[in-house]
Amino acid sequence: MTLIVTLATCSLNQWALDFDGNLERIRKSIQLAKAAGATIRTGPELEITGYGCQDHFYESDTYRHAWEVLAELLQDEKCHGILLDIGMPVSHKGVHYNCRIVALDGRILLIRPKMHLANDGNYRELRWFSPWTQRRTLDEYWLPPVVQETTGQTKVPFGDAVVATLDTCVGIELCEELFTPRSPHIDMFLDGVEIVTNSSGSHHELRKLHRRIELIKEATLRNGGAYAYANQQGCDGDRLYYDGCALVSVNGEVVAQGSQFSLNDVEVVTATIDLDDIRSLRGSNSSRCMQAVQTPPYPRVEALISLSKPSLALSTPLRPTRPISPKYHSTAEEISLGPACWLWDYLRRSRMSGFLLPLSGGLDSCSTATIVDSMCRLVLLAIAEGNEQVIADAQRLCATPEDPLRLPQSPQDLAQCIFHTCYMGTANSGRETRQRAKDLAAQIGSYHVDLNMDSMVSAVVTLFTTITGKTPQYEANGGTTTENLALQNIQARLRMVLAYLFAQLLPWTRSQRGSLLVLGSSNVDECLRGYMTKYDCSSADINPIGGISKQDLRTFLAFYRDKYQLPLYDQFLEATPSAELVPFSATYVQSDEAEMGMTYDELSVFGRLRKVARCGPVAMFHKLYHEWGSGGSGLSALAPSVIASKVKRFFYYYSINRHKMTTLTPSYHAENYSPDDNRFDLRPFLYNAGWNWQFRKIDEAVDKLKPE
Numbered sequence: 001m002t003l004i005v006t007l008a009t010c011s012l013n014q015w016a017l018d019f020d021g022n023l024e025r026i027r028k029s030i031q032l033a034k035a036a037g038a039t040i041r042t043g044p045e046l047e048i049t050g051y052g053c054q055d056h057f058y059e060s061d062t063y064r065h066a067w068e069v070l071a072e073l074l075q076d077e078k079c080h081g082i083l084l085d086i087g088m089p090v091s092h093k094g095v096h097y098n099c100r101i102v103a104l105d106g107r108i109l110l111i112r113p114k115m116h117l118a119n120d121g122n123y124r125e126l127r128w129f130s131p132w133t134q135r136r137t138l139d140e141y142w143l144p145p146v147v148q149e150t151t152g153q154t155k156v157p158f159g160d161a162v163v164a165t166l167d168t169c170v171g172i173e174l175c176e177e178l179f180t181p182r183s184p185h186i187d188m189f190l191d192g193v194e195i196v197t198n199s200s201g202s203h204h205e206l207r208k209l210h211r212r213i214e215l216i217k218e219a220t221l222r223n224g225g226a227y228a229y230a231n232q233q234g235c236d237g238d239r240l241y242y243d244g245c246a247l248v249s250v251n252g253e254v255v256a257q258g259s260q261f262s263l264n265d266v267e268v269v270t271a272t273i274d275l276d277d278i279r280s281l282r283g284s285n286s287s288r289c290m291q292a293v294q295t296p297p298y299p300r301v302e303a304l305i306s307l308s309k310p311s312l313a314l315s316t317p318l319r320p321t322r323p324i325s326p327k328y329h330s331t332a333e334e335i336s337l338g339p340a341c342w343l344w345d346y347l348r349r350s351r352m353s354g355f356l357l358p359l360s361g362g363l364d365s366c367s368t369a370t371i372v373d374s375m376c377r378l379v380l381l382a383i384a385e386g387n388e389q390v391i392a393d394a395q396r397l398c399a400t401p402e403d404p405l406r407l408p409q410s411p412q413d414l415a416q417c418i419f420h421t422c423y424m425g426t427a428n429s430g431r432e433t434r435q436r437a438k439d440l441a442a443q444i445g446s447y448h449v450d451l452n453m454d455s456m457v458s459a460v461v462t463l464f465t466t467i468t469g470k471t472p473q474y475e476a477n478g479g480t481t482t483e484n485l486a487l488q489n490i491q492a493r494l495r496m497v498l499a500y501l502f503a504q505l506l507p508w509t510r511s512q513r514g515s516l517l518v519l520g521s522s523n524v525d526e527c528l529r530g531y532m533t534k535y536d537c538s539s540a541d542i543n544p545i546g547g548i549s550k551q552d553l554r555t556f557l558a559f560y561r562d563k564y565q566l567p568l569y570d571q572f573l574e575a576t577p578s579a580e581l582v583p584f585s586a587t588y589v590q591s592d593e594a595e596m597g598m599t600y601d602e603l604s605v606f607g608r609l610r611k612v613a614r615c616g617p618v619a620m621f622h623k624l625y626h627e628w629g630s631g632g633s634g635l636s637a638l639a640p641s642v643i644a645s646k647v648k649r650f651f652y653y654y655s656i657n658r659h660k661m662t663t664l665t666p667s668y669h670a671e672n673y674s675p676d677d678n679r680f681d682l683r684p685f686l687y688n689a690g691w692n693w694q695f696r697k698i699d700e701a702v703d704k705l706k707p708e
């Protein structure tokens with residue numbers, strides 16, 4: 001007889017330590033799962049506390065409140081009648097674990113601690129938790145009073161076990177366990193487990209989803225079985241955007257997939273599967289059966305529930321969900337959606353009134369502005385779909401004394417309420433950049449200010465002259481490089497001061513309440529090279545593009561131009577990137593790439609080799625010799641000495657400017673070659689920029705490559 005099971009997994013927009021909000025989102029997901037006919041529900045990793053609590057996982061309050069929230073869920077009868085798999089931290093015998101709680105009808109059946117912790121890149125789970133290393137072993141966990149009173153239980157099994165229901169067997173995996181070479185699901189599936197849940201706290205990185213989906217498909221491809229993946233979604237209080245994409249795979253195929261980027265706080269994804277499909281596939285695979293016989297059994301805890309329904313006996317027959325092709329966004333789409341969703345969460349959760357962006361008419365600040373535009377479009381779509389949370393948040397932001405429940409009527413209308421742009425010109429600013437900034441602001445609908453700040457610059461320079469008796473000059477007027485840089489940096493830095501002043505007072509001038517978040521727009525490449533003034537407009541409150549490369553930003557703007565038919569973007573794409581901080585003439589215009597001594601495309605290559613391929617100067621030279629030199633596939637091979645000088649120049653500038661990364665504005669994490677010193681790329685910031693030993697080795701290699 002066919003046994004049909006409806007599984008529910010979900011993406012929840014949890015927020016670190018927001019226990020009320022997290023509880024309500026979990027509760028809602030359980031109710032939606034039940035309404036969809038599901039008999040088992042899984043949710044994101046550490047969903048009760050939020051994944052990103054970080055050092056709050058040292059605090060006993062975090063554990064105490066997690067139990068209190070769990071007790072509320074257990075005693076809520078609307079959450080009974082379904083097998084629940086809920087995430088929270090648990091302290092056992094003085095050790096902290098990242099756990100899943102399996103519960104049914106108000107009773108806890110099992111606490112399953114994570115066995116393989118995530119500890120690279122942005123992940124630091126070993127800082128707060130220990131892995132449970134006792135394979136297939138159970139201990140007794142004595143419940144805290146708040147749960148004892150609720151469930152009537154005093155102790156429950158704690159450890160590595162699976163859950164036997166009346167008709168099937170369920171295993172549990174937590175996020176990173178899927179990514180390890182010897183994932184627990186392999187042995188669990190071999191031991192007769194038919195459904196594995198995976199609860200994740202997995203954040204977005206451009207082009208990363210493929211890997212995750214391949215691993216999930218692979219999990220059920222060789223062994224047969226069903227795999228239900230849940231993830232957190234949204235900004236839970238940090239630089240990371242968790243990108244949902246709850247998913248169910250059966251026998252190597254995806255049968256259900258949720259959104260990767262969304263403003264919905266609760267998204268439940270269900271799939272109906274036929275257990276017979278799993279059993280018949282397994283029975284026909286002889287080599288798998290032989291391995292299964294040899295697999296040591298897992299301890300089983302019993303759940304007195306039948307997850308399946310005999311499909312033919314139902315008045316409305318349930319049909320297994322058909323396989324689908326997984327959906328992947330292009331990189332440009334990912335940029336238009338991920339940072340936009342993150343900005344919306346940040347804005348509403350910070351309770352600020354909107355954004356202020358110094359808009360220069362260049363590509364970078366144009367990209368930041370475009371991401372805000374994308375956010376406004378997403379908000380309007382969510383309002384049209386009746387998303388109650390988005391409606392409430394938009395009403396708070398757009399309220400007027402006359403209409404406290406005012407809702408924006410268009411993306412431009414929303415931008416007019418919350419988005420402020422400011423062109424801060426000097427004598428060195430070009431007419432074209434000023435006009436482009438104005439045109440872009442009009443297109444997006446931002447409240448735009450176009451000002452000149454020469455009086456401010458000359459006041460500071462005059463003060464300096466009065467005190468020192470010296471007047472710095474631009475190089476073009478006979479000044480030294482130092483004078484030239486100082487005159488540029490003072491313009492750039494005063495823009496930052498002005499930006500914060502306007503962010504604080506612009507709403508007041510418009511009879512609005514509150515103040516604005518200052519947005520930054522340095523991209524990952526210029527940060528890496530240090531081609532920016534420390535504490536200028538790069539020192540903003542948050543930066544949606546700080547983790548995105550110039551190359552990807554160009555692709556993003558071209559995509560946006562085509563998607564919404566906005567020819568104005570051509571002007572930004574065609575313009576030569578320039579800081580416009582020195583006098584220009586008929587024969588000279590400042591250009592980023594000329595001043596940096598390298599192109600943005602080269603910087604992307606250096607950046608990836610430095611961080612992703614973990615290259616020091618010598619390894620980078622070797623790799624680039626194969627890539628760009630005569631051994632490479634490129635048409636115009638570069639001489640070893642040319643490659644050597646490019647590598648040395650990069651490392652020189654990277655190292656003298658590394659200190660700028662310590663004060664980098666918090667940015668949306670998007671790239672695996674991000675130089676973010678605070679969380680992702682932990683390195684010294686005082687280097688011997690001569691790299692004497694390393695550069696000598698490069699010179700020796702170049703000598704060896706010279707023809708005899």
Ligand SMILES: Nc1ncnc2c1ncn2[C@@H]1O[C@H](COP(=O)(O)OP(=O)(O)OC[C@H]2O[C@@H]([n+]3cccc(C(=O)O)c3)[C@H](O)[C@@H]2O)[C@@H](O)[C@H]1O
Pocket residue numbers: 485488489492530531532533534535578579581595656659685686
């Ligand atoms: N090792 C170290 N540890 C800690 N701090 C250190 C330091 N070395 C210098 N510093 C500090 O950093 C300062 C130097 O940094 P900073 O003031 O930024 O100045 P700096 O890096 O010398 O110059 C700014 C760079 O950005 C370029 N730029 C300027 C303006 C705008 C743009 C643009 O794209 O819009 C680009 C400009 O061409 C130049 O390459 C020093 O005066 C000192 O205060």
Ligand SMILES: Nc1ncnc2c1ncn2[C@@H]1O[C@H](COP(=O)(O)OP(=O)(O)OP(=O)(O)O)[C@@H](O)[C@H]1O
Pocket residue numbers: 357358359360361362363364365366422423424425426429495520521522537538576577578579580592
């Ligand atoms: N004239 C200006 N008015 C307002 N903000 C400015 C101005 N010039 C620079 N800024 C701010 O300083 C940041 C850094 O300038 P930068 O020249 O590196 O970037 P950009 O002009 O946006 O892009 P690009 O590097 O492609 O020219 C800008 O993104 C912008 O936020």
Ligand SMILES: NC(=O)CC[C@H](N)C(=O)O
Pocket residue numbers: 045117118123174175176177179200201202203
């Ligand atoms: N929370 C986790 O275990 C996440 C780790 C995993 N490598 C990921 O990026 O999704």
